[in-house]
Amino acid sequence: MTKADLKREITTYAAPRGRFQLVVVAPARYLALDGRGDPNSAPAYRDALATLYPVAYRLKLASKTVLDRDYGVMPLEALWWADDLDTFTSARDKSRWHWRLLNLVPAWLTAVHVAAAQDVVARTGHAPAIADLRLEPLDEGLVVQTLHVGPYDEEGPVLAAMHEHVTAEGYALTGRHHEVYLSDPRRTAPARLRTILRQPVTRG
Template structure:
């Protein structure tokens, strides 16, 4: 039976027009870091052409060698900037830092990743393959919502999340802005893109 990692994890569901406080369980991802405008930087393009082949090679390795099949989940990204206004207000993408993520099941080991990496390397065409790592990520408490529409239309939603909902509920932002791309931007009209927007938080400490 093919495992659906997204359906098994409740925090991969979010509602449009509503902010929810959730607790994200510890998960494991393929990760790779980069910097710059995702629309134009070589680093972002090279990351996409490396992380996808590794993710799918791992999936087929798991099905063939372990007898455990699963669907490759949607791409995710952590985004930040030294000046967060460059992200939420001015949208100065040239100043963005990011980490792209691909969720893997808990039975995938570092040895499996290295076997898959070697297979991808033999085929070529994955320029940052060696930079991809397998790493646990314990995000914990977070606020999230579903955004429907172009990525550049996220700013008002993020502004309401950051400056209205989070402080009104006795919370403060802690980690990096997290996006989960439920739609394939190559095949989906911008106005129909579905993206989970997530912000890690913690309770405000009272004196």
């Protein structure tokens, strides 16, 4: 059985470091959970992670054993937003952040497969946000993205520069700030964390 490497197959899961790239992101579907607050301390964020990963791996198992199609579970992703953009770029007031955690679902898996995986995971009793998990479509279209290497708390200046670049090139921000976490923070030193920073845009 061949194991699909979707992170390689979907070209937008790579971004250049040190410059901003304009690309079109194809529509996709994700496991999704919403919440608010500092991801370092908010119980809702911890509960979302404890729910998202078991369902993602259950889906992978079902794909491999039932459909004979194996794949690597995709990286954690998140949409972030706030009433005041400065909370991302300068103030970095995480208590005011809203977030939507995401994990990409391969195109060949259906809502029926997702519901079955949720049901199995729910019966374990170890997925505190399982009732709120859903399959969410996302069609971002045109985006500007870059690769940030380093601690999450050092993203602010990069985001500010990205926003300035977008305006200077005649585009406008639209949609929500999107991050793709290519590194596992449990196993990677902060200085080596690799994160794609993505911002949907439209021609101004």
